[in-house]
Amino acid sequence: MGIEGIGASVVRKEDKRFITGKGRYVDDIKLVGMTHAHFIRSPHPHAKIKGIDASAALKMPGVLAVLNGKELVDDKIGNLICGWMIHSKDGSPMKMGAWPAMAPEVVRFVGQAVAVVIAESKNQARDAAEAVVVDYEELPAVADVKAAIAPGAPQLHPEAPGNQVYDWVIGDEAAVNDAFSKAANVVTMELSNNRLVPNAMEPRAAIADYDAAEEHFTLYTTSQNPHVARLVLSAFYNIAPEHKLRVIAPDVGGGFGSKIYIYPEEMVALWASKKVGRPVKWTGDRTESFLTDAHGRDHVTKAEMAFDKDHKITGLRVKTYANFGGYMSLFSSSVPTYLYATLLSGQYTIPAIHAEVIGVYTNTTPVDAYRGAGRPEASYLLERMMETAARQLKVDP
Template sequence: MGIEGIGARVARKEDRRFVTGAGRYVDDMVVPGMKHAAFVRSPHAHARIKGIDVTAAQAMPGVIAVLGGRELQADGIGNLICGWMIHSKDGSPMNMGAWSPLATETVRYVGDAVAIVVAETKGQARDAAEAVEIDYEELPAVTEAVAALEAGAPQIHPEANGNLIYDWEIGEAKAVDEAISRAAHVTRMRIVNNRLVPNAMEPRAALGHYDKAEDHYTCWTTSQNPHVARLVMSAFYNVAPENKLRVIAPDVGGGFGSKIYIYPEEIVCLWASKKSGVPVKWVADRTESFLTDAHGRDHVSEVQMAFDADNRMTALKVDTIANFGAYMSLFSSAVPTYLYATLLSGQYVIPAIHANVRAVYTNTAPVDAYRGAGRPEATYLLERIVETAARELGVPPAELRRKNFIREFPYQTPVIMNYDAGDYEASLSAAMEAADYAGFEKRRDEAKARGKLRGIGMSCYIEACGIAPSAAVGSLGAGVGLWESAEVRVNAAGTIEVLTGSHSHGQGHETTFAQLVSDRFGVGIDTVNIVHGDTDKVQMGMGTYGSRSGAVGMSAIVKALDKVEKKAKKIAAHLMEADEGDIVIENGECKVAGTDKTVPWFQVALAAYTAHNLPEGMEPGLKEGAFYDPSNFTFPAGCYICEVEVDPDTGKTEIVQFVAADDFGNIINPMIVEGQVHGGIAQGVGQALLEGTRYDPGSGQLVTASYMDYTMPRADDLPSFQVSTSNTPCPGNPLGIKGCGEAGAIGSPPAVINAITDAIGTNDLTMPATPQAVWSALKSATRH
């Protein structure tokens, strides 16, 4: 590695603009003539629209247009769709209800968009939005998935009888039941995975601009995957043909999954721009984000894990009900199926696994992938039940895990996944050592003397990321391929542009991707520019989610670099009259190995473009593109240990130590990887301790719709983290990397809850373990 190459801890190139306030987010964009939009949203969780009267609103000061769903439908704008087909176990396709970008007949959750108001100022748009009169006939609502499945529950979509979207299974039910009946011990639990609101700090925003002269649309949007947005808006929503639609995702202030999806607002802003003749900007306020961003998690599961007399796992049986909210968001169907149940083997040899998953409509915000997406739910379920089993069996939790670890690779699980590499023992040992696990009992005694209950908990997670092999996901129902593209353009003076279909919204691609180039050619990262987030600049891409930018996005860059290197070497060899095979490129020079002959990198580039002296038959120029389709998922894994102190008087939990030992394969920039782990842990701790999304079950109102009521992790809720990595390189991609973006959020929640339940001596605790929840658990444990 060079000082700026692979493995170097390089400070980020993009930071200069962010620390000086020069970042450019969607809300910072100004287009001449631009006006402002506000959406009229349903105040009811479920209601029939009997009439809409916009007369008063249209007469308000500054109002340019008030538009509703009927006009949208008349213009042929299509319904929103879920792009991953899941079939129920009886072979029937999933029951997808219609989702119009603006509701016309029925509203199905609080926040459902009904109309858009365009006005001179944001304040005027909101004033007028309040003046739109909608006659609603309220209908009964249901917010919890279990209740939505009950007989007599309100019917939310005519297409989904009994609110059931699909009833899907994986694994061998019979083998699992037999193993359970033969088991020496069975641990049984009901496990709830709490609903979360992603809360990227930049609220969603869209700026739609229809240029009449060019008959061309531009959409600036807070997207993790602008190309997918363009594809879907063209091919399915009929907003504009692909060649007449440019989607730009500039600086984006965090995503965590919530900015993958195409929402009603960007569609409606684009359409409204054409309709009203002005560029239309909409920016969500925070409460709008709470109401309408796709939420995450929300599973209720019954779980059984069977053991033989030697404490070896023999079977896992899972029955999960997943709350999908009022509409099927873009990738929602894949989350509790192929991103969840396929990970239920965890790090363990479990001969028989069966999972049944029912997806259910409710009168709540749509639910889709949020950091980890399915894998946190699988990990929480598994690591809670393993910990509980260890307590029931009276064996140390680490020992039970060790006994059941997968130790030979590749390993085929009973639930599709084929793990390619890993060393779970290494992570566990590293974490236990870093946490001074052996010294815990002493610390527990010392805490007790201070009146505090101290506990320790661990979690050994595995996840599948670097999504994904296109043919494989296609066979499982995905509507798109999950490859990535790259183009490397060497300019005539030797500077380099890398165009990528990945999108950075905090991950630091402008630095890590440049490090790849620096590593290859020995040029400084300041001479390399990363271009992303604009469909007019980058031809096609699949975007950033599922920890795929490294394993998939960077692999595409590597392929393009290979091609550039090959051509550059040919040119250099020609210039120096040497053999192509003898050329090495390093420190910004092309050299003939074993001689003192060199030609600077920029001269090779210049030669490519002057084309005065190229090898015979060679095309001028130095620019190569590549598409990379992965051959398998990648499998990051690790062990997290959390140590807590609970104040028994108030139930408040303090995290006194948090250790993460991860195996991400090879690492490009350790500083950025550590940052990803820190952030992931904070979100996982947030889920475990703080973040509870509450709908009022009667009215269906979102009660936690602002930071007054939804607890975001703050600096004083968290400790500094001890993070380390080990490395079993991923054999499946050229860089040997696995991905690190979601691990923290996947591995941490069970470690936290295992620690608290260890401290308080009762297992009866659900997330979030708020002070009141812990105090109540303690109180009922003492009472019994």
């Protein structure tokens, strides 16, 4: 089709600087007067914060400040948001618990930040963090999605009784029931789409710089979507008016969805930069990435497929429990609903489909969009279903 058509070679623009070591990532950036942040994180999946003693840390070399979640809330920094409203089948809105960027009173997953040390160097901040004493009162925790909605399960958020965020449905239930009542064969499966952890080449990082003369913030961040970051940080998190905030995303060493949200560390870095009057840098390590980068998937599903005597599909019924972790992340509500359930026909002709999705809080890392976001979960379910049906009906898939 010529030099501009499908199949034509595309000139790569980035490769030379990457393979010659000239890439510019957030961790490569150095600002005048830059300080370093190290977060103090909960070792417990569920606990009350009874007190934080930073007196010893504040006396250590290079330490500028130790800031905590109560101070952040007192400064009216907004809670993290979920961007899509989902309504349950009874019409009620989803029940979203508050997620402060640092926990002021209660932690709900291992790795949730409760305080941050700002120091002259990264090692000074890390050393001082070990001197901060946090008094926790451990609370009962639940990690399994089915156990979280069982009677008597530990409750995560007062806003979500029974740990249920929503009970959402889509499809024609009457038509599906009719198809099953007339089916020659029905195939049933229970399956899990396991939780996964993203692992980018470059861990998440942020550098925040507050200019007091201009009352202006600049944020360098490992973001797949700096425009959304700027909008959300200004409109919902009360960091600064949008015209007083610049967000810069230099080279981003991998993301696949896990760097498209706004995370607590970016918000805290911006807030802390204004508090200490100097640029603040945070670069996560692999352990922090494992604990705090939004996880993916984590569905438990029962699926039923109805067939006529010629093995043609006549109906599909799906009930999925989606584990959201300790909090609702930016896209989390939409992933198991409009990005998953609407794809349950896949490449097949299925006359009638009904899906129910129950969103559940557990004491685990929050879950959000990763690598296809809902579509892989739907494809996995369908292809497992078709393979299982073929074996049970003794026909070729």
